[in-house]
């Protein structure tokens with residue numbers, strides 16, 4: 449069975465990916481430093497024999513070629529994710545998302561690893577005007593430090609084309625939603641459901657702005673398809689990851705939420721701090737991988753709501769890192 453090295457896999461999407469890939473008998477090694485002290489994940493998967501965990505900052509890890517050669521594939525999730533955290537810890541963000549990840553990518557140069565999958569973001573499109581659907585050739589307009597680093601890393605990886613033996617595939621993920629062992633409630637759908645459930649009201653900024661969404665489990669399925677893809681025509685290609693049926697405005701999301709919370713109060717405001725507004729074209733990922741996400745936004749709302757009703761995720765302090773109130777130990 450394939451051996452996969454997952455860099456930064458103890459986060460929101462990574463833990464879902466690892467959980468599902470272990471069920472499918474892949475052998476997974478994960479390097480992560482629990483940067484948010486997300487202790488709840490410490491012993492996750494520890495009883496599964498196909499899993500090995502290395503608690504380490506990838507900036508300080510010795511990626512020797514002989515070590516890397518043990519793996520068939522490498523998937524890179526790690527880094528500081530999102531606008532608020534990269535703003536709050538700007539120097540650290542440069543150190544991790546730019547300098548650190550470039551050093552990691554350089555370490556693969558002479559390895560025999562077959563495929564590298566780098567997880568990027570549709571946030572790279574930033575603001576796309578006139579309702580145009582952004583395809584992979586669309587001019588990028590990264591508005592945050594977070595997205596600027598992603599664009600920088602994409603270009604860095606692409607500059608390796610023809611100089612290395614491995615294949616590289618870049619996936620620009622839509623905004624994720626759904627349940628994960630490490631929940632994030634700073635992501636729009638997850639946040640909206642939790643907010644209304646707890647406060648019976650929701651403040652929505654710039655309700656007519658568009659964004660694409662995709663469920664965490666569908667992302668796992670896509671990465672698996674990428675890893676197992678046999679032809680060489682995806683080498684050093686970029687793919688938007690999601691589906692057009694899940695492009696939605698915040699207003700459309702609130703309409704869905706009204707079905708579950710008919711008595712909740714929705715307050716619409718303009719000129720929030722997040723200027724992003726983009727609809728995305730997912731033709732390429734569908735064409736190459738027949739990727740057709742199965743889990744709808746409604747399914748995502750229902751599964752989160754179910755756990756909220758069971759009493760989970762109420763305590764703001766318990767998950768100090770996942771409500772946008774991120775904090776990182778200053779020693780890092």
Ligand SMILES: NC(=O)c1ccc[n+]([C@@H]2O[C@H](COP(=O)([O-])OP(=O)(O)OC[C@H]3O[C@@H](n4cnc5c(N)ncnc54)[C@H](O)[C@@H]3O)[C@@H](O)[C@H]2O)c1
Nearest residue numbers: 456458459460461480481483505506525526527621623624
């Ligand atoms: N969540 C989304 O909606 C979304 C959308 C588009 C793209 N993405 C991309 O998907 C990937 C995963 O995102 P996520 O939501 O799971 O984020 P996350 O913050 O939950 O996970 C990131 C992980 O990286 C680890 N990490 C950070 N710095 C590290 C370091 N120096 N050494 C080792 N580990 C380190 C963290 O401990 C964490 O486990 C990211 O690359 C992100 O840019 C996410």
